[in-house]
Amino acid sequence: MxxxxxxxxxxxxxxxAAALLTGIDMSPAAQVRLRTGALWLASNQTGELTLVSGGAATVAAKVQVAPAGTSIESGQLSDTGYALNRNDGSITRIDPATRRPLRSTISAPGATHLLAGDRTVYAVNPDRGTVTGFDPARLTPTTSGMPSAVGESLLDGRGHVWTLDRSNGSLIWFDTGTRHSRRSAGTPGRSALAMVDGKPVIADAGRQVIESVNPDSGDVESGMHWAATDSGEIAVTGSAGRVSISAGDRFTSCDLGAQRCADPIGLGGRLGPAVVVGTRAIVPDHQSGQVTIIDLSGMRVVGTKRLFDRPVRFELREHDGFVFYNDPDSAQAGVLDVNGSVTPITKYDSPTKGPDATVIAGEVAKSGQEPGTGTRPGPGPVAGPQTGLPGPGRPGDPAGLSIAVSPQAFGLVGDQLRFSLRGADVPADTAQWTFGDAGRATGAQVTHSWNNPGTFQVRAALGSLVAQTSVVIDRPGAKPEIATLDFSPARPVIGQRVRFTAGLRGGVAEHGIWTISGHGDPITMTTKDIGTLEYAFPASGQYTVTVTTTSAGQSASRSVDLPVRxxxxxxxxxxxxxxxxxxxxxxxxxxxxxxxxxxxxxxxxxxxxxxxxxxxxxxxxxxxxxxxxxxxxxxxxxxxxxxxxxxxxxxxxxxxxxxxxxxxxxxxxxxxxxxxxxxxxxxxxxxxxxxxxxxxxxxxxxxxxxxxxxxxxxxxxxxxxxxxxxxxxxxxxxxxxxxxxxxxxxxxxxxxxxxxxxxxxxxxxxxxxxxxxxxxxxxxxxxxxxxxxxxxxVAILADGSWACWxxxxxxxxxxxxxxxxxxxxxxxxxxx
CATH class of the missing domain: 2.130.10.30 (Regulator of chromosome condensation 1/beta-lactamase-inhibitor protein II)
Incomplete structure (x- = not known):
């Protein structure tokens, strides 16, 4: 032919897939290590490390590393998990093949921070300013109580420890066990340290500068002006060529190569350090329990997601390109992507396990946590509909198994919600249900009510298949709230049906009104299903969609802008x-x-x-x-x-x-x-x-x-x-x-x-x-x-440009x- x-x-x-990794390696390798996209997360109430799969968004394993109720910090080196027991300063290593724990015989008293490097695992006591090193395989001590600095420590690209002393602004670092320092490197209490491309960078709000540090000498290599406006503490995240700064309730990002900082965005709340994936920053707000997703290329907010229904200082971590969130003090965790898709995960049903118990994948159901599948997070902005993608069901769900909630996935304490299992190719009357509390049920259709407010994970296990969803329960008389307003597909075209989903909370809404504006006179519709709307746009352009809900005379509204191509x-x-x-x-x-x-x-x-x-x-x-x-x-x-x-x-x-x-x-x-x-x-x-x-x-x-x-x-x-x-x-x-x-x-x-x-x-x-x-x-x-x-x-790049060769x-x-x-x-x- x-x-x-x-x-x-x-x-x-x-x-x-919810994942962004760096680098192109076209050279042959004798051994190829596949990154698993799984991260060990701390569960203080049970004294466990929980291995969460980023790709499947499920619990893959649980390992007991301390008595229940112990404060734990987790760390990871490749696929090996580490746990620091903050009560006694011991470190536990979890073998990546057997999932068996190995505990150090020597402890680092008072240590509260863990740094896992290729050559050394460090336990840091930021209050006393000491660092203790351990061999990463045997956990034998390599250094003991080295004087560091009072402050948080980071590892550079070579595995060296760096600390910016918050009491006097001194920069401290260790090179093969030798301690070095530079005085007055930052303003005390107003400076923060980050790693950019493996090298230290200091953001100093007091002097309003950002300085790149020579990793060999500790001297300033280059600097740029930063018009800091907040008088409180700052949190800095380093990524490829830039630093992202959370200062009070404001966020900004600075391009070190271009020597330019973007105008800060006021996000409100109490912001923590951002996680940066590609051109997107995910900024946590520990006061509201939500994250804000920001497109760094244009410094614009592209979405917000509420992860918790209460103030909580949750962890936000990136590993192998997946972004994980975790509350170490509760069972709540999950996986999210830079488009705002969130898959909640329940790490455990109840904190009843004792010490020295190990649960690995395939045995999880024996302890009450069934293995399951969730929506697979994606890799960032996607170039439209793709012809090989599945139609019905969820990607990665072999049977398209899903849970339908009636009348809606929210309610008040005491309300009966009905759950139905859909998409099963086998009889579903044996499905086993859990509801995020002590309740359990069996059958294809079940009902459940809750005695307390909160966000609950509902799971149905049918043999090896698992479906899950979440419901929000509020107190009676709560004011109606629209926490989120999402739409799919993300980049619709003329005539394509777009599904809008409102994350409703609070009082049960009496009705929902949707308004679409942007071309001609606004269109107003009232939907029977208060939280959803499907609409096909007749013309291209920029539109604004607003939903308003009313309960007991109180109203709430939320809007979203979207372009139609x-x-x-x-x-x-x-x-x-x-x-x-x-x-x-x-x-x-x-x-x-x-x-x-x-x-x-x-x-x-x-x-x-x-x-x-x-x-x-x-x-x-x-x-x-x-x-x-x-x-x-x-x-x-x-x-x-x-x-x-x-x-x-x-x-x-x-x-x-x-x-x-x-x-x-x-x-x-x-x-x-x-x-x-x-x-x-x-x-x-x-x-x-x-x-x-x-x-x-x-x-x-x-x-x-x-x-x-x-x-x-x-x-x-x-x-x-x-x-x-x-x-x-x-x-x-x-x-x-x-x-x-x-x-x-x-x-x-x-x-x-x-x-x-x-x-x-x-x-x-x-x-x-x-x-x-x-x-x-x-x-x-x-x-x-x-x-x-x-x-x-040709390749379409995320910023809308092309590569061609x-x-x-x-x-x-x-x-x-x-x-x-x-x-x-x-x-x-x-x-x-």
């Missing part, structure tokens, strides 16, 4: 910016996804219909009736196509057997891909199946799943290969699958076309295999979508903030 005809351009087929398809060659002419008018708006074959293209419209154009020698553009409604994903092969409906049913058309669907591939499918002479589906149980004329790729048993392809979360196809992305971030493939030297950071989304493959890492970095690798010096950081047509390779001079189109991209040999397509 002519290679020009078989070069496939595939629209993005990926899986969203045209959903217009534009084509260009990749070698110049001149748009290709002659695209059908049907793709001039309202398109949510695109996919390209050898000489034809597909578009998925906002109304769920598929439109095809191009050559039709084998029926490629003759769309069947089954693909003209309720479609959620599309995939164009060489001379055939696939469409996935919201009910998991696959439709195929075009040339050969690949244009037909075997019985076992017709239903319970959550992703599709197509190549040259073959088709692939990802089933709801995490297995894959391929069929067609391409003997390099198709399944040995066309009526059954592939062997050794399990726990798959995404698929992508090229000319004569297909790839499967597994839940641990590794790639496996069939045919000529170019996936050697996989990065140890793991992959979260795929794009394959022709004879090349691109995978997006957890921080949006792009890794390429096959005919053309990424040129040295090419900026592809924070990529959210990729495509190629054999001549031009290839064997010839590659040119990106004049389209900002595109929604999706695809390509075939003659051209590339983009949705804007």
């Amino acid at each position: 002519n290679r020009r005809r078989t070069a496939i351009g595939l629209a993005i087929i990926g899986c969203v 045209a959903g217009r398809v534009t084509a260009w060659t990749g070698l110049d910016t001149v748009p290709e002419q002659g695209l059908p008018p049907e793709v001039a708006g309202g398109v949510v996804a695109i996919s390209s074959g050898s000489a034809h293209d597909l578009a998925l419209k906002a109304d769920g219909s598929v439109y095809a154009w191009g050559e039709n020698g084998h029926g490629e553009t003759s769309v069947p009736d089954a693909a003209r409604r309720d479609v959620v994903a599309i995939a164009a092969g060489d001379l055939h196509n696939l469409a996935l409906s919201s009910n998991g049913v696959v439709t195929a058309w075009g040339q050969g057997p690949e244009g037909q669907v075997p019985a076992q591939a017709q239903t319970q499918v959550k992703a599709i891909a197509a190549g040259s002479g073959f088709s692939v589906v990802l089933k709801a149980d995490g297995t894959t199946m391929s069929w067609g004329r391409n003997n390099r790729v198709n399944s040995p048993n066309a009526n059954g799943p592939e062997t050794d392809f399990d726990h798959v979360i995404a698929i992508a196809a090229g000319v004569d290969f297909y790839l499967a992305l597994k839940s641990d971030g590794t790639l496996v493939g069939k045919g000529r699958a170019p996936v050697e030297n996989q990065p140890d950071s793991g992959i979260v989304s795929l794009s394959s076309g022709g004879f090349s493959t691109m995978g997006t890492g957890r921080d949006g970095s792009v890794h390429a295999w096959g005919r053309y690798s990424i040129p040295e010096g090419q900026n592809v950081r924070s990529a959210v979508a990729t495509a190629n047509n054999g001549k031009a390779y 290839g064997p010839q001079r590659c040119v990106a189109p004049a389209v900002r903030h595109p929604l999706a991209v695809s390509g075939r040999y003659t051209h590339l397509l983009v949705i804007d």
Whole structure:
């Protein structure tokens, strides 16, 4: 077959994951360590460390490290967990393979802070100003009570301890056990230390400067002005090339390279140190129990999320690109992403366990905490609808298991709420329920009420499957409140139904009124389901949606702004910016996804219909009736196509057997891909199946799943290969699958076309295999979508710009903030 005809351009087929890791490592390695995305969190009431999986958003293990009621600080080095017992100063190490604890024989009395470095684990007493070092494997002491400084300590990129003395402003650091100091490095009580790219930086509100410190001499390397306005203490976070500063109730971020600080944003409350992931900062407010998500590129608030219903000094930590929150003094924890998606986690049901108990994954249910699955957090801004994503159910949930709450997921103390288990393929009358208190129930439908106010995690276990949701219970007479107002999809187009969800609390609302303004006269609607609204916008532009609820004469309102895009398809060659002419008018708006074959293209419209154009020698553009409604994903092969409906049913058309669907591939499918002479589906149980004329790729048993392809979360196809992305971030493939030297950071989304493959890492970095690798010096950081047509390779970056490379001079189109991209040999397509 002519290679020009078989070069496939595939629209993005990926899986969203709550994760941002740094670095591109294309070099081969003898041993590849896969980052697990799991973090050990402290549970003081039970005296345990709880291992929480960031990808699955579940409890993976629990290990007893101290008596119940002990104050614990957790730390982590790679996959090894450490716990500092603040009562007696001992350290416990948890083996990453066996999950068995090892306790130090020597303690560091008074230590309250733990620093885990590659060569040494340190216990810090910030009040007495001493540091004690331990061997990270054996926990034998390496240094004993070194005098440091009264203040919080940090590790630099070489594992050296740095402390800024809050009593006198001296900078103290240790180099291979030798103590160094520089007097008056910061204003006492008005300065804070951070690490930026592994090097120390001092933010001094008293002198209104930010100074970068030479890690060898401790001297100032460079400085910049910072117009500090708050007179209280500050909290500083370092990230790539910048520091983010929480000062009282105000937040700002300073770019060290540009020598510029943004104007501060007033957030209110009592702010703690931010967590920075890519271009997003997540700022905790310990007074309100919420976080604010800020886009650092434009210094604008993009969302707020209430994590706790009370003031609490909760932990906010990033590990392997996932962001975790935790209240060490309660069972509440969870995983969140930079788009604001939150998955709450209950670390334990009740603090009744005794000392020296170990619970590991697979045995968790024996102690009352069932393993489960949650919504998988995503990697930041996503470039629109992606054609390989599952339609129904939640990503990562093999059965689409979910909990329905009636009349709503909030109420007052004493109210009866009804819970129903949905999506189960087996009888649900044996489902076991817990409600975040002492209550339990069995059955497919159950009711429950609470005696106290709070946020409660409701979980239903059906065999190995677990579904969970959260409910908010308030005191009778509480004022109505709208804590959050979210919408999905995040970047809608004309005609696409947008679902708005209001996080209601307080008194039971009598009615809800929604107002949509932005074009023409405002539209007002009253919904039966007070907390939700579905609406399709008829025109592109900026809109404001406001919801108002009333209870007992008291009202509450909340608004959200959102842009609605045209959903217009534009084509260009990749070698110049001149748009290709002659695209059908049907793709001039309202398109949510695109996919390209050898000489034809597909578009998925906002109304769920598929439109095809191009050559039709084998029926490629003759769309069947089954693909003209309720479609959620599309995939164009060489001379055939696939469409996935919201009910998991696959439709195929075009040339050969690949244009037909075997019985076992017709239903319970959550992703599709197509190549040259073959088709692939990802089933709801995490297995894959391929069929067609391409003997390099198709399944040995066309009526059954592939062997050794399990726990798959995404698929992508090229000319004569297909790839499967597994839940641990590794790639496996069939045919000529170019996936050697996989990065140890793991992959979260795929794009394959022709004879090349691109995978997006957890921080949006792009890794390429096959005919053309990424040129040295090419900026592809924070990529959210990729495509190629054999001549031009493009990546959409998170800030809306493009990266473009290839064997010839590659040119990106004049389209900002595109929604999706695809390509075939003659051209590339983009949705804007």
